[in-house]
Amino acid sequence: MAGIGFELRKLLKKESYLGLLQAYSYAGIISSGPWILSIVGVLLIGFFSLSVVIPRVAVQQFQVSVTYLLATSLIVTGPLQLAFTRYVADRLFEKKDDMIVPNFLGAQLVTLLIAGGLGTILFFTLFRDMGVFYRLLMLAAFVQLCLIWIATIFLSGMKRYTAIVWVFALGYGTTVAAALLLRPWGLEGLLSGFVFGHYLMLCGLWFLILQHYPIKFFIDFDFLRHHRMFHSLIWTGLFYNLGIWFDKLLFWYAPETSHAIIGPLRASPIYDLPIFLAYLSIIPGMAVFLVRIETDFVEFYERFYRAVREGASLEMIESLRNEMVFTIRQGLAEIVKIQGITILVVFALGKLLLNWLGMSELYQQLLYIDLIAAGLQMVFLAILNIFFYLDKRRLVVLLTGIFVVSNAVLTSVSIAIGPSWYGYGFALSLLLSVCAGMVFLSDKLEKLEYETFMLQ
Amino acid sequence: MSQYSPKIDVLLLLEGTFPFVSGGVSSWVNQIICGFPELKFGVIFLGSRRQDYGEMKYAIPSNVVHMETHYLHDTPAPPPIREHKGDPEVFKTVAAAHSYCQYSHTPGKMEDAYTAMLDQLIDGRLSLDTFLHSKESWDYTCEQYRARSTDPSFVDYFWTVRAMHVPIWMLKDIAANAPPARIYHTISTGYAGLLGTLLKRRTGQPLLLTEHGIYTKERKIDLFQSEWIKDNRNIFQRESTQISYFRHIWIRFFEVLGLSCYHSADYIVALYEINRQRQIHDGAPPDRTRNIPNGVDFDKLSLLREERPVATPKVLGLIGRVVPIKDIKTFIRAMRTVINQIPEAEAWIAGPDDEAPEYAEECRNLVTSLGLTDRVKFLGFQNIDELLPKIGLLVLSSISEALPLALLEGFAAGVPAISTDVGSCRQLIEGFGAEDQALGAAGRVVGVADPQALAAAAISLLDDETRWKSAQTAGIARVERYYTHEHMFSAYRALYQEALAQSRQQEAS
Numbered sequence: 001m002a003g004i005g006f007e008l009r010k011l012l013k014k015e016s017y018l019g020l021l022q023a024y025s026y027a028g029i030i031s032s033g034p035w036i037l038s039i040v041g042v043l044l045i046g047f048f049s050l051s052v053v054i055p056r057v058a059v060q061q062f063q064v065s066v067t068y069l070l071a072t073s074l075i076v077t078g079p080l081q082l083a084f085t086r087y088v089a090d091r092l093f094e095k096k097d098d099m100i101v102p103n104f105l106g107a108q109l110v111t112l113l114i115a116g117g118l119g120t121i122l123f124f125t126l127f128r129d130m131g132v133f134y135r136l137l138m139l140a141a142f143v144q145l146c147l148i149w150i151a152t153i154f155l156s157g158m159k160r161y162t163a164i165v166w167v168f169a170l171g172y173g174t175t176v177a178a179a180l181l182l183r184p185w186g187l188e189g190l191l192s193g194f195v196f197g198h199y200l201m202l203c204g205l206w207f208l209i210l211q212h213y214p215i216k217f218f219i220d221f222d223f224l225r226h227h228r229m230f231h232s233l234i235w236t237g238l239f240y241n242l243g244i245w246f247d248k249l250l251f252w253y254a255p256e257t258s259h260a261i262i263g264p265l266r267a268s269p270i271y272d273l274p275i276f277l278a279y280l281s282i283i284p285g286m287a288v289f290l291v292r293i294e295t296d297f298v299e300f301y302e303r304f305y306r307a308v309r310e311g312a313s314l315e316m317i318e319s320l321r322n323e324m325v326f327t328i329r330q331g332l333a334e335i336v337k338i339q340g341i342t343i344l345v346v347f348a349l350g351k352l353l354l355n356w357l358g359m360s361e362l363y364q365q366l367l368y369i370d371l372i373a374a375g376l377q378m379v380f381l382a383i384l385n386i387f388f389y390l391d392k393r394r395l396v397v398l399l400t401g402i403f404v405v406s407n408a409v410l411t412s413v414s415i416a417i418g419p420s421w422y423g424y425g426f427a428l429s430l431l432l433s434v435c436a437g438m439v440f441l442s443d444k445l446e447k448l449e450y451e452t453f454m455l456q
Numbered sequence: 457m458s459q460y461s462p463k464i465d466v467l468l469l470l471e472g473t474f475p476f477v478s479g480g481v482s483s484w485v486n487q488i489i490c491g492f493p494e495l496k497f498g499v500i501f502l503g504s505r506r507q508d509y510g511e512m513k514y515a516i517p518s519n520v521v522h523m524e525t526h527y528l529h530d531t532p533a534p535p536p537i538r539e540h541k542g543d544p545e546v547f548k549t550v551a552a553a554h555s556y557c558q559y560s561h562t563p564g565k566m567e568d569a570y571t572a573m574l575d576q577l578i579d580g581r582l583s584l585d586t587f588l589h590s591k592e593s594w595d596y597t598c599e600q601y602r603a604r605s606t607d608p609s610f611v612d613y614f615w616t617v618r619a620m621h622v623p624i625w626m627l628k629d630i631a632a633n634a635p636p637a638r639i640y641h642t643i644s645t646g647y648a649g650l651l652g653t654l655l656k657r658r659t660g661q662p663l664l665l666t667e668h669g670i671y672t673k674e675r676k677i678d679l680f681q682s683e684w685i686k687d688n689r690n691i692f693q694r695e696s697t698q699i700s701y702f703r704h705i706w707i708r709f710f711e712v713l714g715l716s717c718y719h720s721a722d723y724i725v726a727l728y729e730i731n732r733q734r735q736i737h738d739g740a741p742p743d744r745t746r747n748i749p750n751g752v753d754f755d756k757l758s759l760l761r762e763e764r765p766v767a768t769p770k771v772l773g774l775i776g777r778v779v780p781i782k783d784i785k786t787f788i789r790a791m792r793t794v795i796n797q798i799p800e801a802e803a804w805i806a807g808p809d810d811e812a813p814e815y816a817e818e819c820r821n822l823v824t825s826l827g828l829t830d831r832v833k834f835l836g837f838q839n840i841d842e843l844l845p846k847i848g849l850l851v852l853s854s855i856s857e858a859l860p861l862a863l864l865e866g867f868a869a870g871v872p873a874i875s876t877d878v879g880s881c882r883q884l885i886e887g888f889g890a891e892d893q894a895l896g897a898a899g900r901v902v903g904v905a906d907p908q909a910l911a912a913a914a915i916s917l918l919d920d921e922t923r924w925k926s927a928q929t930a931g932i933a934r935v936e937r938y939y940t941h942e943h944m945f946s947a948y949r950a951l952y953q954e955a956l957a958q959s960r961q962q963e964a965s
Contacts, residue, residue: 311609314601450594453614455537 039276041172042066045179045190055186060269061262062190065138067272068265071245073145076115078241080107083229084153100213102220104154108147109219115146126264137191144198151205163208171201187262232393239400240384243433244377246404247411247426248272254415257422271422274363278370281346285339285378292331293385300324301389308452317449325445328386335382339375346371366423373427376434383437390448395440403433464498464522465956467637467655471502471648475516476509476525480861481643481668484750489517491945495952498522498637500630502647504529522635528623528647535585542590546581549573551596557712558604570716574657577628584625588618607701616702620709627651631658638959639664639952642717645671646710649717656720660962662955665721666748669858670734672714675707715739722958723951727859728880729888748951749880750859751944754936757868761932763845764870770801770918773847773871775840775862776854778809778816783876785822786907787853792826793911798918802831804847806838844869848924849914854878855904864939867931872924873899874913887934898931 046059084107091099119139127135155164175197182189223229251257251268258268304320312320346353350364380403387396410432411425444451468474474485489497497520503509506527516523552569576582587593597617605613627647631654641664642652649665656663718724718740725748726732736742772794776782784805791803809816816834823832835843840862850866850873857879864884866873875881882901887893900913917924937943 308611311611313608314598314610317610447591449598450591451539453611454589454591454594455539 037168037172038066038070039279041175043276044176045193048176048180049183049190058187058190060267061187062194064261064265064267065187065191066141066194067267069138069141069145071248073115073142073149075238075241075245076118077111077146077149078237079234080111080150080237081153081241082237083233084150084223085156086233087223087229088154088156098214098216099220099222100154101210101215102217103223104151104209104213105219106221107150107154107223110221110224111146111150112143115143119143130263131188133188134191137188137195141191141195141198144195144202148198148202148205151202151209154209155205160208160212164205167201167204167208170204171197173197174200230393232397235397236384236393236400239397239404243400243403243407243429246407247429248275250408250411250415251422257415270363270419271366273359274367274423275370275374275426277357277367278374281342281371282339282374282378284342285335285375288334288338289331289378289382289385292327292334293382293389296327297324297331297386297389300327304448305452308449314449321445321448324448328441328445332379332382335379336375339378343371343375365420369423369427373423373430376427376430380430380434380437383434383441386441387437387444390444392440392444395444399433399437399440402436403429406432463496464635464637465495465639466492466952467498467500467522467634467640469500469502469640469642469648469651469655471642471644471646472504473643474499474501475512475514476501476503478513480858482514484668485643486514486517487941488948489520491941492949492952493517493519495519496521498635499524500634500648500651501525502627502630502651503527506530524630526626526630528626531622532626534588535583538585538589540585540590542586542592543581544592546576546586547592547596549576550582554600557708557715571657574654574716577624578631578654578658584622587621587625605701612702616705620706623647624650627654631655637661639955641666642721643668645714645717646675647713650713653716653720656722662722662958662962663720664723664725664951664955665717666725667731667735668727670731670738672707672710672738673734675710711738723955725951728883730880730883731858746951748944748947749939750861750864751939751941752861752864752868752935754868754940754942757844757865758932760841760845760869765845768918768921768924769846769848770798771804771847772801772849772851772914772918773804773806773843773866774851774853775806775838775843775866776852777807777811778805778819778834779812780815781854781856782807783853783855783905784815784819786905786910787851788819788822788826788828788832789907790851790853790910790914791828791832793908794914794918795828795831797911797915801918802833803828803851804833804835804843806835806840806843808837809834840865840869844871847871849874849899849917851910851914852876852881853910857881859884864935867898867935867939870928870932872917872927872931874910874917875899875901876904876910877901878904884934884939892934892938895933895937896926896930898934899927 042063046063049059049062087103088100091097091103116139119142123135123139127138152164175194177193178196179190179193182193185192248268248271251271252266254268257271258266261267300320300323304317304324307317307320347368350367351361354361354363354367380399384396384399387393387399406429407426409425410429414421414423414425468485468489470485473479474482497517499516499520499522501524503525504527549569549572553567553573556567556569573582597614600617601610601613607613627650631651634655636659639662640652640655642648643666645665645667649671652663652665655661715738718735718738721740722744724735724740724745726735726745727749728747732745732747735745772787772791774782774784774787778784787803787805791801794801794803805819820834823829844866847866848871850863850871852860852863852873852875854860854876855878857875859880860875863873863875863881867884873885875885885899885901886897887895900917902909902913917927
C-alpha cells in the first residue's frame, strides 16, 4: 500500500490528537479491506430484515449465499491478486503507465472467462435443482465479485485509496439500501439488491481506472506472458485466501457441525457467526498496523535502501537497519496491545454482546478463541506485509503454505475431538504461522545487510 | 621418477601483450620465441575484455605448441547464489594473510599465512562461492571496512573489493587447467605474476620473471590517473596529502601481487640496473635478480656507419612518438639556443604524431613562435636505416623511459646521444660498473625538462670533433660489448638452461 504512507504522514504532521485520530480512522477504513465492509453489509442486511422477510430462513439463505460468493470469489482470484498488484507496481516503476489499462482490460476479460466458465458449470451441475432466477443472480454476483477484486488491485496501483473506499461505501450503501427495499421479494429480492450494489461498485471502479490511466491501445495480455508475474506471488495469493477460508469450509461440510441451507450450500451457524463477529474486532489493529508500517517502517525502509545505494557508511546502514527493526518491533507490539485491549473489552462484554445480538451464550467460548485467532491473523498479515517489503517472496509462500496446511490439519482435528475445541484449530494454526513468521523475520532482519549485499 | 613429461618447455604468461598488442614488449616476446627454435613454447594470454583486442598482431611462430587466451574482466557466469556460513578456519588464514599484506613486507620470504591462503585457494577451500556469498566473508569485509576504510561509502568499498578479487579465481582456474610445462616464464608481475605464483605453487616447476618496466609502478600511474575510482570523502574528510582510499587499496593489491611473484620466482630479470634495484626495494630477493638488457642487431647496424658523411652533420635527431611523455617541447626550446650558437644546426623529429594530435599541434606552434620553422622538421615515421647516417646526435628528452632501443641502435650506427636522466639512459650513455664505465661516455646525460643543459650538452659535442669522435667510439664499443642480440640470447639461453636443469632435477627427485 505504498503511497498511503504519504497521506498518513501528512495527517500525522498536524501533531495533534485530531490529526492522529484522523490518521488512524483513515488507516482503519482503508485497511479493513473490502471483506470487512462486506461482512458489515451482509450482517446489516440480515439484521434489518429479520423481522420483515418471511420466511426467516430466507435471510439465513441470503447470508450463506453471499458468504459463499465472497469466499469462492476471493479464493478464485487469490492467485492473481498479489501477482497483479506486483505486475502493476512494476509497470508503474518502469514508467510504462500506458500498459496499465490494456492489461487491466485483458485481466478483466480473463477473469470474466474463468469466473463465468466456473459459474456456468456450477449453474448446470451443483445448482441445477435451484430456481433459475436464484441461479442467475448467484452467477452474476460471483462474476462481479471476481471482477471487482481484480479491479480494486489495479486501482490500488494508482494509490487512490480514498476513492476506493468511497466506491466501496457507495456500493455497499446501495447494496444495503436496495436489499432492504427489495426484501419483500425474499431471498431473490435481497440478492438482487446485492447484485445491483455491486454492479454500481464495478462501474465506479472501471470509471476511475479508465479515467486515470492513458489509453494507447485497447486490450493486452502482457501479464500472461512467461515471467511477467511472479509465480511465488500466485502461490501466496492462493495459499493465503485458501488458508483464511479452509477452516470455515471444513466446518461447513463436516456433518456434525453443519446443515444444508440452500441447495448444495451448507453452513455451520455455530462456527460462522462468532468468527465473523471476531473479524470485526480487528479494525483497530488494522488501523494501527497500517499507520506504523506505512509511516515509520516505510520511512526507515526507504532510508535503509537509499543508504545502501548511495554509498553511506556501514555504521549508517546498520543504524538504519536497527531503526527499521525497532519500528517493526514497535508496530507488532502496538498491534498486540490494541488487539489485546479489544479482546479484553469483548471478553468483558461477551455475554452482553451476545444477548444484544440475540445469540446464544453457548457461542461465548468460541467467540473468545475466534477473537484471539483474528488478532493473530492480523499479526500474521503484518508479518507477511513486512516480507513483501523486503521482497522475500519465497518465504511468504512458505509461511502461507504452513498456514493452509496447519489450518486444514488442526481444524480437522478440532472437529474430530469435539465442540469444546472448535475454533482452536484455526487459532493454533495461526499461532504456529505467526511463530514461524517471527522466527523467519528475526533471522532475515539479523542478516539483512549480508543478504542485501552478498546474496542479490 | 615421475610420469611428468610435458610437451611444453617454456610456458609464457603474458598480460596484455603478445600476440594481440603490438609494442616493445610484444616484439621482444616474439624475438625470444623465434630466437629459441629448439624450445617448445606455450602461451597463456591474459587480457582485460575480449572487445579490447582485435586480430593478432603477430604470426604465431611454429614452436608455439600451445596457446590459450583469457579475459579477466569478461566476468564469467558467477556461481549460483547460495547462502552459507563459510569455514571460519579458512577466514582465519585469510585474515592473517591480509594483515601481513597490510603491515609488514618481509623481504625474501613469503609469509606462511600468505602461502597457506594460496594453498586454500588452490585446493578449493577458499572458493569464489565462499568469497562472494558466505557469511564469514561478509563479516570479514565489514570488519576490514570498519578497521581501515577512510572512505565513507560502504557500497563502493564493497564493490571495489569484489572487482579487485574476482579475477583471482579466474587465475586459479587457469592455473588448474594449464598444460604441463617445464618452466613458467611471466613477463610481468600483476595478474600474470599471480598466475605464475599459482602455477609454481601447484607444480613446483621453476618460475622466471622478466620485467620490462616495473608493473606495480606503471599500475600506480594508471590508478592515479583513473577517473573510475571513486572518492566519497567530503571536503572536511579530505586531506590533500591523502589519496583516495580505493586508489590506495588498488595500489596495495598490485604491490602484493608483485611481492608474491617476487617471492615465488626462481629467477628475476630486469632490463637494467635501476630497475633491478627497484625490484629489490619492492621485495625481490637480491640473489635471484639479474640484468639482461635488450639487444640490437649490431652487425646490421654497423654497416650504416659506412654511409655516414665525412663531416658530422649538424643534425639533432629525436626518434620517438610526438607525445607528452617524450617532452618534445623541451627539445624544441633547447634548439633555439643551439641554433643561436650553431646557425646551420637542424632538428629532426622522427615519429608518428597522430597519437596525441593536440600535443603535436602545440609543438608545431612552439616551433613557429620560436622562429624555428625551417630548422625544426617533423618527419613522421622514418626508416632508421636511412635516417641514422644523416644524424649527428640523437636526442632523448623524455620524462620517462625504460631501455630505449633507439639509443642503442644509434650507438651501433655511430651516433652519440644526449638523454635525460631517466630509466636506463645513464647506464647506456655512461656505463654501469667499472669495466663498462671505462669504455667512456657515449654522449651526455642531462636533467629532465632542462632545455639549457640539453642545448649546452649538444653544442659541446657538435662543436668539438674529438669529443664527438670519442663519444661515438664509446657508444659503438658499449653496444658491441653488452647490448647485442647475441648477448641477450646467450644470457637467456643460459637462464633457460639453468631453469630447465632445475626442472629436470625436480622431476628426478
